[in-house]
Each structure stands twice: as C-alpha cells, then as structure tokens.
Amino acid sequence: MALLDVQDLVIDIPTPNGVLHAVSEVSFSVERGETLAIVGESGSGKSLTSLAIMDLLPRVAKRRAARLTFEGTDLLSMAEPQMRKLRGNRMAMIFQEPMTSLNPAYTIGNQLMEALRCHEDVGADKARARAIELLERVGIAGAERRLLQYPHQLSGGLRQRVMIAMALMCKPDLIIADEPTTALDVTIQAQILRLLHDLKKEFGMAMILITHDLGVVARVADKVAVMYAGAIVERGPARAVFKAPSHPYTRGLLNCIPVPGRTAPGTPLGAIRGQLPNLIGRLEGCAFRDRCDFATPECAGQMRYIPIDASHDVRCIRVEAQKAVA
Amino acid sequence: MSNIAPSIDPATGPAQFDVAPARRSPLSAFLRRARRHGGLIIGASVLLVIIVAALAAPLLAPHDPYAQNLAQRLIPPIWHPKGTWEHVLGTDKLGRDYLSRLLYGARISLLIGVLTVAISGVIGTVVGICAGYFGGRVDAVLSYVITTRLALPVVLVALASAALVGGSLEGVIIVLGLLLWDRFAVVTRSATQQIARTDYIAAAQAIGCSTPRILFMEILPNILNALIVVATLEMAHAILLEAALSFLGLGVQPPLPSWGLMIAEGKQYMFFSAWVIGVPATALIFLVLAINLVGDGLRDVTAPENRT
Numbered sequence: 001m002a003l004l005d006v007q008d009l010v011i012d013i014p015t016p017n018g019v020l021h022a023v024s025e026v027s028f029s030v031e032r033g034e035t036l037a038i039v040g041e042s043g044s045g046k047s048l049t050s051l052a053i054m055d056l057l058p059r060v061a062k063r064r065a066a067r068l069t070f071e072g073t074d075l076l077s078m079a080e081p082q083m084r085k086l087r088g089n090r091m092a093m094i095f096q097e098p099m100t101s102l103n104p105a106y107t108i109g110n111q112l113m114e115a116l117r118c119h120e121d122v123g124a125d126k127a128r129a130r131a132i133e134l135l136e137r138v139g140i141a142g143a144e145r146r147l148l149q150y151p152h153q154l155s156g157g158l159r160q161r162v163m164i165a166m167a168l169m170c171k172p173d174l175i176i177a178d179e180p181t182t183a184l185d186v187t188i189q190a191q192i193l194r195l196l197h198d199l200k201k202e203f204g205m206a207m208i209l210i211t212h213d214l215g216v217v218a219r220v221a222d223k224v225a226v227m228y229a230g231a232i233v234e235r236g237p238a239r240a241v242f243k244a245p246s247h248p249y250t251r252g253l254l255n256c257i258p259v260p261g262r263t264a265p266g267t268p269l270g271a272i273r274g275q276l277p278n279l280i281g282r283l284e285g286c287a288f289r290d291r292c293d294f295a296t297p298e299c300a301g302q303m304r305y306i307p308i309d310a311s312h313d314v315r316c317i318r319v320e321a322q323k324a325v326a
Numbered sequence: 327m328s329n330i331a332p333s334i335d336p337a338t339g340p341a342q343f344d345v346a347p348a349r350r351s352p353l354s355a356f357l358r359r360a361r362r363h364g365g366l367i368i369g370a371s372v373l374l375v376i377i378v379a380a381l382a383a384p385l386l387a388p389h390d391p392y393a394q395n396l397a398q399r400l401i402p403p404i405w406h407p408k409g410t411w412e413h414v415l416g417t418d419k420l421g422r423d424y425l426s427r428l429l430y431g432a433r434i435s436l437l438i439g440v441l442t443v444a445i446s447g448v449i450g451t452v453v454g455i456c457a458g459y460f461g462g463r464v465d466a467v468l469s470y471v472i473t474t475r476l477a478l479p480v481v482l483v484a485l486a487s488a489a490l491v492g493g494s495l496e497g498v499i500i501v502l503g504l505l506l507w508d509r510f511a512v513v514t515r516s517a518t519q520q521i522a523r524t525d526y527i528a529a530a531q532a533i534g535c536s537t538p539r540i541l542f543m544e545i546l547p548n549i550l551n552a553l554i555v556v557a558t559l560e561m562a563h564a565i566l567l568e569a570a571l572s573f574l575g576l577g578v579q580p581p582l583p584s585w586g587l588m589i590a591e592g593k594q595y596m597f598f599s600a601w602v603i604g605v606p607a608t609a610l611i612f613l614v615l616a617i618n619l620v621g622d623g624l625r626d627v628t629a630p631e632n633r634t
Contacts, residue, residue: 101529
C-alpha cells in the first residue's frame with residue numbers, strides 16, 4: 001500500500017470572474033522511502049497540491065478528490081483535530097522562504113522543541129537533546145549555542161537547515177519540501193539538496209519535492225510528475241522521463257536548460273512560445289495545445305493518459321505523432 | 327554597516343557559518359538599547375519616582391491625608407513667603423495636608439491606569455486578534471462591534487454610565503475598562519492580518535499547532551510592541567478621563583484623594599490660592615507625560631527592526 005495516495009485531486013478557487021481551476025484531476029502516489037518530484041512553472045498548481053495534502057489551503061480554495069489517503073487513512077473526511085495530529089508529526093513541511101519561516105519572537109531552540117512537544121508528551125530535557133542531535137545532523141556546528149539564538153542571527157542557509165531539523169523533530173513518514181532551495185545561494189542549494197537526500201535515506205522517509213528546477217530533480221528524485229496549468233502532463237520514473245521526455249512541454253522544459261559541453265556557446269537556448277492559459281472558467285482538452293507544435297483539433301477534446309510503459313505515462317494524444325518527428 | 331562586512335572575507339572565502347557570535351541575553355540587549363534612548367530614560371525615571379511615591383505613600387506622607395484641621399485651611403506651599411515646613415505643599419480648604427493627599431492620589435491614578443488598561447487590553451486584544459486571524463464573517467461581525475464602539479463618544483458614555491451606577495473607584499475602572507478597548511482592537515487586528523500571512527504562521531500550522539496556540543503564542547509576541555505603545559497611551563488616557571470624571575463629580579468620590587477631585591475642589595480658590603489647583607495639575611501632567619515617553623521609548627527599543 002502506498003504511503004500517500006492521491007486520486008483526481010481538484011482545487012477550485014472562486015473569483016469574481018468565475019471559478020479558477022487551479023488544480024485539475026491530479027493523481028499520484030508516494031511509496032515509503034521514495035522521492036517524488038513535482039515539477040512545473042509558477043502557477044502550475046504544485047504548491048497548492050502540497051498544501052491540499054496537508055489541508056492547509058487558503059480558506060477560499062475548495063478541495064475535492066476521488067481518493068486522498070495517507071497510510072490507508074482517508075484525509076478527506078478527517079476532522080481538523082485529527083489532521084492536526086498528523087501535521088508535523090507524520091507529515092512535515094519545509095517552506096520556500098527560510099528567511100521568513102521562523103518566528104522572530106522565539107529562539108531556534110524554543111521553536112525546535114515546540115515542534116516535538118506539540119505532539120509528544122516529552123520533557124524539556126529530552127526535547128532539547130533531540131533538537132541538539134538534529135541540529136548537528138543537519139550540519140550546524142555549535143548546536144547548543146545555536147539553540148539560544150534568534151532567527152535573525154542566522155544566515156539563510158542555516159535557517160533552512162533549522163527548518164529541516166524542525167521538520168524532522170517528530171520523525172515524520174513524509175516530508176513535503178516546497179521549493180526548499182529556491183531562496184538560497186547556488187552553492188548552498190547543492191548542500192541543502194544533498195542533505196535532504198541523505199536524511200531521507202537515513203530516516204527512511206518519503207519525500208515530495210516541489211521545484212521548478214529540473215537539475216534538482218535529476219539528482220534526487222525517484223519519480224517525477226510534470227505539472228502544467230494545474231494538471232500532471234507527464235509522470236514516471238525520473239530516469240525514464242529525462243531519457244525519453246514524451247510530452248511536448250517536458251521536452252520544451254529540457255530544451256531550455258543549457259548543458260555544459262553539449263550546448264554550444266552562442267546558440268540560442270530553447271524557449272516555449274506563448275504563455276500560460278487562463279485557468280478561469282471551463283477547461284477542456286489539453287491546456288498546452290495553443291503552445292504546441294503538434295496540436296490538432298482533436299487536442300481540444302477529452303484528454304487521457306497514454307502509457308509509454310508500465311510506470312511512465314503522458315497526457316498527450318499526439319504522442320505517437322511527435323515521436324515520428326523527433 | 328560594520329555588521330555586514332564580516333560575511334565574506336577575501337582571504338578565507340565565505341565566513342565560517344558555524345562560529346556562533348558571542349551570545350547576548352535578550353535582557354542585556356534590551357537594556358543596552360534602552361540606555362541610549364533619552365526620552366525613555368527621562369520618562370522611566372519620572373514614572374519610577376511616581377510609582378515609588380505611590381507605593382510608599384504611608385511611609386512618605388507626613389500627615390494623614392484625611393485628617394482635617396479647619397484652623398489650618400489653605401496654608402500656601404513652602405516656596406510661598408507664608409509657607410511652612412509643617413505642610414510642604416500647603417493644605418486644602420479643609421486643612422488637609424496637600425503633600426499627603428498628592429501621594430495617596432498617585433495610588434488612585436496609577437491603580438485606575440493599570441486596571442483599566444488590563445481590562446480593555448484583554449478585551450481589545452482578543453477581539454482584534456480574532457478579527458485579524460479568522461477574517462471573513464468573524465472579521466465582519468467584530469469590525470462592526472469595533473465601529474459601534476468607535477461611534478460612542480467616550481466622555482459622554484462614561485459620564486452617563488457613571489451617573490447611572492453612581493461614582494465610585496470600582497465603577498470608574500469598570501466603565502473605562504469597557505470603553506477604552508477600541509484602539510487595542512484596531513491595532514491588534516491590522517497587525518494580526520499582516521502576521522497571519524507570514525510563512526512562520528504557515529509553518530506553525532504545518533507542525534500541527536492548535537489555533538489558540540498560534541493566536542497567543544505565535545502571533546501575540548510579534549505584535550506586543552505595538553500593544554505596549556497603545557497600552558501606555560490608553561493608560562494616560564484613562565488617568566485623564568478619571569480626572570475629568572472626578573472633576574465633574576461623577577468619578578472617585580470624596581474624601582478619596584484623587585488628583586482630578588483635588589483639581590475640582592481647588593477650582594473655587596483658583597485666583598487667590600492658585601497652588602491648590604496647580605499642584606495636582608502639575609502632578610497629572612508629569613505622570614501622563616512620563617507614561618507617554620515610556621511608551622514611545624519602549625516602541626523604539628523593542629521594535630524588531632532595531633534588534634541587533
């Protein structure tokens with residue numbers, strides 16, 4: 001049984017101009033110890049998807065799904081007090097902005113210990129010991145002194161390490177990392193990513209990594225789901241998706257990345273023409289068809305997933321046609 | 327800018343992140359900043375003197391503040407040619423020692439200031455934080471309540487309710503406490519709206535904190551510095567209102583030595599014995615000014631952007 005199973009997740013946001021279909025019929029599952037990367041550009045619905053799992057969506061957003069289970073328990077019908085027991089305890093979240101994700105009024109130690117004591121009836125000594133142990137594990141030297149410091153005394157990289165330690169305090173089964181490296185320096189990004197990857201293995205957790213950085217995905221993900229305009233357009237094992245990208249959007253994304261040695265200096269990088277469609281109102285067919293070189297009138301009709309192989313499928317009815325061209 | 331410089335050292339590359347700077351306890355950092363703030367020092371000193379005077383009134387007062395001596399009415403204070411050391415600030419129309427009454431009066435003023443702010447602070451903060459955090463319908467209802475309260479003229483309602491329940495110390499405290507919460511609510515509400523959108527509140531939700539915990543442990547400490555300023559303003563406001571009510575005869579009742587009452591009792595002697603009104607009025611001015619200076623200073627000193 002999958003640790004997390006999401007079937008046909010829909011998130012609608014009512015706006016004055018009509019309903020905004022932020023996420024439409026997203027399905028994926030995460031096994032224990034597995035890293036799923038959700039890739040997509042800004043506004044593709046990847047962050048909302050993760051918030052929907054935690055039931056932390058903004059009040060205006062409405063969540064629906066055919067199935068949303070965590071360890072076999074239904075999250076859709078779960079009452080808020082039960083959900084609160086899961087949050088932070090069994091599933092934890094790491095946010096994008098380490099600079100603003102820590103409460104400036106409390107010391108690091110205070111906040112770390114609180115993450116544990118919200119869920120477990122442990123003494124301050126034990127909580128403190130765990131906080132020190134985890135701070136050391138995430139690579140912060142002088143952990144005991146750090147506990148007494150306030151967030152503003154720490155650099156961005158250090159704060160993100162603290163956030164990771166905080167997420168690990170209760171030994172969660174699932175970590176959702178929402179663009180954990182976006183706000184950091186490139187040099188720190190690599191360190192944080194490696195750290196997350198190592199910790200995931202060490203603690204046997206599952207991880208959902210939300211990112212728009214395909215380089216990140218290639219390094220740590222087991223599975224990839226590419227999102228476009230609120231829908232998953234391609235999903236499969238990371239290796240397969242990178243080796244044989246089958247959706248025109250995935251291919252377009254990969255063409256945008258310069259590869260040292262292969263991309264000759266001076267040649268223009270690939271670009272995807274057009275822009276994201278408006279998601280307000282009734283959506284039909286493939287959302288990418290206006291930007292796609294292979295689109296036919298059929299693409300405005302009902303969409304379905306076409307399997308490439310057993311674990312790799314793509315939401316494109318023209319997959320055969322584009323293979324012929326490629 | 328010297329605090330930014332050490333982050334990159336050209337000789338050794340990026341600074342060592344794992345060397346923690348020398349630890350400074352929050353209290354010592356606070357005191358260090360407070361010492362540099364002139365207004366805060368002056369205000370706090372005056373306030374401290376008044377508080378000590380009020381607390382130690384029984385020890386400091388040379389006479390019983392209630393003891394009348396009609397043979398010694400309206401003795402002028404010491405700086406007047408006819409003043410005596412027996413009554414340093416003179417006596418009032420009933421021959422009661424003015425210094426003693428002033429000292430005991432400080433107790434009434436401070437008591438009213440503190441208790442009123444305690445009552446109105448709790449009401450206003452709870453209303454404001456709930457309106458700001460929950461938004462939507464809760465906000466609409468609570469904003470309506472706040473607006474309704476803002477539409478009531480404080481002095482008029484205080485006068486009317488004091489007239490209704492009869493003037494007394496407890497009455498004044500309760501009436502003012504129930505009337506002065508609006509600024510707390512307005513300030514708390516808008517500050518909460520800002521804080522509620524921050525990532526660390528989302529992070530607190532994500533680690534499974536309960537809503538009361540988020541409201542009072544995560545949000546409240548971050549808006550406390552704004553509340554301190556409001557509290558001091560309202561404390562000064564309450565003290566002045568008490569004086570006004572007592573002056574009009576609807577606040578603290580004689581023979582309690584309230585400063586407002588002393589001013590009221592002195593008004594008929596204003597032209598020939600100006601000190602009768604001047605002494606309590608000066609005391610009132612100093613107290614209100616000191617409280618305001620402390621409030622402003624605390625805001626400057628506790629503001630998160632000033633932390634180093």
